[in-house]
Amino acid sequence: MTEPAARPYASLRDAAALIVGTADPVEKARLTALAREAWMGRTLSLTRPTLDRAMPNRPGRPPRPELLPPRAMPRRSLGGAKGRIAFLHAIAHIELNAMDLAWDIVGRFAGEGMPRSFFDQWTRVASEEALHFGLLCDRLAEHGAAYGDLPAHDGLWQAAEATGGDLAARLAVVPLVLEARGLDVTPSMIATFEEMGDEESAAVLKRIYEDEKGHVYVGAAWFRYLCDRAGQRAEPAFHRLVRTHFRGALKPPFNDRARSAACLTPGFYRPLEVVRT
Template structure:
């Protein structure tokens, strides 16, 4: 990992650092805290928990903008126009920002779970990379004359994850194995469309994100299978039961089966839950 700007905020443990990063409404501070905490944790310069840790907030800190609206109110635009590409990058920045907080939340919220320290190694690497992704996308927006906050966004990602706040196995099913895995399905075609329009810089940002997201889904799959083995549950069946109980809607085909399988998420997990599969029954 590369060093990053050191935030001035003091913290006493990994859980404390993750909580402070989630709380921060300053997005430069949030991403710097996430990356600094990841570095210090991997160097074993932090304890996991401390009695001085602040309480975990119900919602992450956010700046005044963007305005949060219902998902259907976020319009779609053609990628063949500059406003359309900016709209896509803005939506992507919002996804990556939520991903930073979700990776930090799984660390802070479940810091008392009986799991190996390598669980937190994996999720802090995810948090570090999600912070990198947000910065990459925001920098690209600025190069195009825009910035994060210029357009409305929706709160669906955080709401979907918040429903699993009391169940680590369910959280793993919903966040990495549904929400992150969806990125493996859609990002390759978005890269191609960006290249078709001549926006090579944005396509290159999408490639960095795609390559890292494979690892994020793999972290989720590894620990989901670990917990299922400990609970003597069949992973695919447990995934389907947890998704039906904790996720609204159906999983959308088409799926990038190859990338999903490389990350440890085989079709036996998700095929029976897809809208395409169910519509043909």
């Protein structure tokens, strides 16, 4: 296959490495759209081993925001204009990391013998995360702020580092633990923004919430696929992988309805539940 001269990558795996390593979030989102279009247009191969660059160990990031350890992050609340900006900024940072995590799945596990539909779906996830980031940046701008104005959490890439050698573990921890947690907490955030009269921000969170159900569904479906391929039962495999690779705890309350709609049934997460005392 002859690649167009203007294309800055040799394959989908090469595009994933380029995008994850790109520091400018706007350029990262632009490259995401181009790579997704080329892949779905069937003009891009999955890999070109002699040309593909290595996946970065960490994603490229702009000089700002300042990245802090989780314990050093200032506490935030949704009260007042500053609290609203801090919250939108934090969610924008999560969505930026989610875009990179989706591309890291594509690039790091391109040699796992997965069906083409696996890459169709994860490039869609990456595109939706890029859209979410852009929508949140627009809301920040309308509040007189921008991504990078506040410090951000530097612990979000730990999940990628802990699961870089195991696709099943990556699916268990990222979509089925971290993204599933978003299904639990986002409805109350939407309600809070609506109570404050910020219907525009609430609408962005509603879009993110609906898309994230699909992302958890994609993770659950492919996790089950890998378990079937390996002759393993999905729920015990999930419990083992989460206990091995996830440092945190699974704490209620859980949005059982949204999780079940995303094909993540209680038998996955309830046995790992840690009850607050």
